[in-house]
Amino acid sequence: MTLSSSNSPLTDEQARQLNDVLGNLEGHQIDWLSGYLAGWRAAQTGQPSAGGAAAAASVEAPSLTVLYGSQTGNAEGVAEMLGEQASARGIKASVVDMADYKPRQLKSESFVAVLASTHGEGDPPDGALDFHEFIHSRKAPGLKGVHYGVLALGDTSYEHFCQTGKDFDARFAELGASQLVERVDCDVDYDDPAEAWVTAMLDAIEAKAGAAVSAGSGQSAGGAPGKSQYDRKNPFPAPVLENLVLNGRGSNKETRHIELSLEDSGLTYRPGDAVGIYPQNNPNLVAAIIEKLGLDPEETVSLGETQTTLSKALMHYREITVLTKPLMEQWAAYSGDAELQKLVGDQAGLTDWMRGRDLLDLIETWPAEGLGADTLTGMLRKLPPRLYSIASSQAAVDEEVHMTVAAVRYESLNREREGVASTWLSDRLEDDATVPVYIDPNKNFKLPEDDDAPVIMIGPGTGVAPFRAFMQEREERGARGRNWLFFGEQHFHMDFLYQSEWLTWRRQGLLDHLTVAFSRDQEEKVYVQNRIRDYATELWSWLQDGAYLYVCGDADAMAPDVNEALIDVIAHEGNKSRDEATEYLRDLAREKRYQRDVY
């Protein structure tokens, strides 16, 4: 075959030269050359040589490195899918967590796929921090010759939508890498756009790498063990076994313990995983929206391939409590209102306005005369599932899954508002109801393999949920490692979630320390971070003994405060500067000894 720049990644000049050389080689020389090239290439990238003794004088299978930065496992999931499909096409793929990737390899790559979630307000996920920092630093290498594509996952209700993916996309280009496909930014409903991007990437890689590739006996990247038929796209209708309020009389809080049956679902999970549930919107809000728009709740609308009533669409399938920029843009376009259009153009102002407002607020502020039902549902994004850290271990509860859910209720802008899933679970579940669920694995929040390792758990409020799973698991396994729980809430008498279980474990010796902080039981507020500082010496001693640190719960205030407290403890007890202490904590994270599940 004759090489050209169109059927290969070569330039015209290179293609001409190779054609000359190859045209003058005999069969055995070409065999030798192919093996030589394979070995040479392997030495360069540190990757095992791929059967250079491939009998067929086929072109070397292209090699794709799939890098993902995932917080809850979504980006990882797509990365794995990309890896599988790549192998199926004969493309050698290795799927690597950014946290595990040695950034210096980057310049030797030929094809790189970057899949990145954005976390919080535009930050990279924990595992991607190092890589993100590296690539933006002066140490970053030139990436000429590297072909890349970026898939960004995010949430349009945040101002810095898909920021991390955008960062990588821009930076790779800046460093000289060649973009294979346009970056795709995905909202929470990422399945379709992600699949499309995967296909586009692979098509592009194939095109660049040349046509005939042996249908590889590709290794599938990390096949999953015996899977259930149920997953995120096809949730399992789990019957409710238990649904009770954990708070005592007089509490300001409303936290529920919910037990669902997974019998006959085939679903399995491990402590630290989350359960995703598909909730329903509040029928009152749905009715108010429909009424405000003067629409008929029974009118048929099309959602993708299915038809349903407007009322059902808004209740089960569409997000109506959170505003997003795409929605605002479409609304502005529809209404033509000048003020709204101006707002939409003002990024910061728009984010500000959207915060705490829902679809009803939008309709009341900028009524959309004559807006049709189908148009409406077309503007809204899918009602996303909500994730809850699982509060049980299957070793203890078998075919059940337990959750700890705080009902979110508040008043804002003259109206009572509430969290969709939490209030659906608290107020509107019938006795014989089922909850559509799937398991969302989280490999970044796992008990240590070593049953003897000490474990420190910091979980105020509902953040305590996965630690219940941890303790159940350790109990069943007869793990002998020491365990220390820090818990905090408002009032000791009413809000000590699962108190009787912790006390039992403490009495039995499974739990060594049960350290508590109840913020409103005294004049001054006392939180878990105060306790962390109170117990600095012993905490440091546990860390010296190889303890694993886990933090679960509120991301906004608690996690940073706890992080600060930990740094203080490390600095003070370990005689380190603040920077050294911060680095120590980062090292712990790299060793998987500092894991966080914060939301």
Added chain:
Amino acid sequence: MADKLPEAEIIKRESRYLRGTIAESLADEATGAIAEADTKLTKFHGSYQQDDRDVRDERRKQKLEPLYMHMVRLRLPGGVLTPTQWLGLDEVADECANHTLRLTTRQTFQFHGVFKNKMRTLMQRVNALGIDSKGACGDVNRNVVSNVNPHESQLHAEIHRLSDEISERLMWRSSAYAEIWLGEECVHRVGEEEEPFYSYYYLPRKFKIALAVPPENDADVFANDIGLIAIVEGGELRGFNIAVGGGMGTTYGEPETYPRLGTVAGFVPADQAADACVAITAIQRDHGMRTNRSHARFKYTIDDHGLDWLREKFTEYHGQPMEEARPYEFDHNGDRFGWVEGENGNSHLTLHIDSGRIADWDGYPLRTGLREIAKVHTGEFRITCNQNLVLANVTPEQKDTIQRLVDQYGLRDGTKATPLARNAMSCVAFPTCALAMAESERYLPTLVEKLDELMAKHGLSDQALNVRVTGCPNGCARPYLGEIGLTGKALGKYNLYLGADHKGERMNRLYRENIDETTILGILDPMLERYAAEREAGEYFGDFLVRAGIVEAERTPAMFHEALATE
């Protein structure tokens, strides 16, 4: 001591003079409870661990531990306290307890609803008032009670002084109290005996001492391990008859347990009274059974060994024998309500406090009223053994002021209630007492209302009749001395006891077992009818039952376990 000792006995002995791990328990923030073993010890310090039983099951489902709270009882010999002390304790009720004060059947206060993290504060506040809680519970001598005796101030003062002395001498001594509650460093000096009297093993069970001045037996002197009956001749206190072996408690289904009234064993001169009490307590300390707590009270020690044995031991321990008992006579064991003139020109007002509970009720600001009185009162307060309150030593100049306040706050002097209503007694039971099987304090108002109806029906509204209700057979409200006695068996069900006298010298006996209110009233109705028709002048109901042959005159232990009637 060869035989196996019960756990409570071992815990006590190994507690290092009542220290245990109380300090650690107090510091444990993850639970409102004190360590199990420590709960046996805190009794000695004056506290019982309780939980709000109304929410116990609800909290279990919520995966919360029981709502632990602590009851603290004070040591208050003779039930006497100053207005300053009253005001201080009233404040403590708000700061550390459940905004109420509870007058007990042994002349002292109980605080309820004290959370663990408030206990030290409470103890410190109380001790700052010159009051402590030592021995209010536990295997030691308890609060020493006496008549409130409003008439003879001189005599009352002597009796009170003696009550104080006895209480003081039989108080436990170890520095554990000061260390744990008052934040003092270990004040015990090595080489000194921490507990000169009690040693490290204290008493086998509780021990109760009462003093009475005939003809008033409001202290129910025969319900105590030691009852001192004052012998006054020519206006002078000569000495005391000593009654031994009284005790109320019994256990259902255990016929070896029974309530007993004290037996008069002899007489001692006044200046030997305190020594005599110490000697008798020492006898019980050394000879009471240690291996079986249900058979350890002094009453069983006496019944096991005999009265002669006791007299011998007394001579041995005291150094001199008791003299021959002298004559005495009691009229009644209730309180005298309303104003009474004292011999010294001062007046005394006895107020009726329903079940001894001092709180502000809707339309009845009892607690506020008493607080206001305490602010101006120049005399003292005396708690009675019937859970009522005497404003004692009101000077003639103050009398109007006090009366005005009484009227302003609608405080009750018992004159508007029937004699039955104002003499009725109940223990606390629910929601705090862990031993309660049926309601008591919360049930009494209803019961009294229904009994009042019955009495009125038979024209008996003016008749004094002692009604006593308890939530269990332990007998904290002395139900076995009630003309009508009820002890709780299950929610809404009680044992009915009948036939006690009206002066605390004859107990009742079990009439019917495990019956509800309707049945109780159904039994009493015809009896009261008969009583109304057949009674002699001045004859009390319980006495009538005996005279009419409905209930026997004598008492045996078996009569508290075998019901007289089944239908």
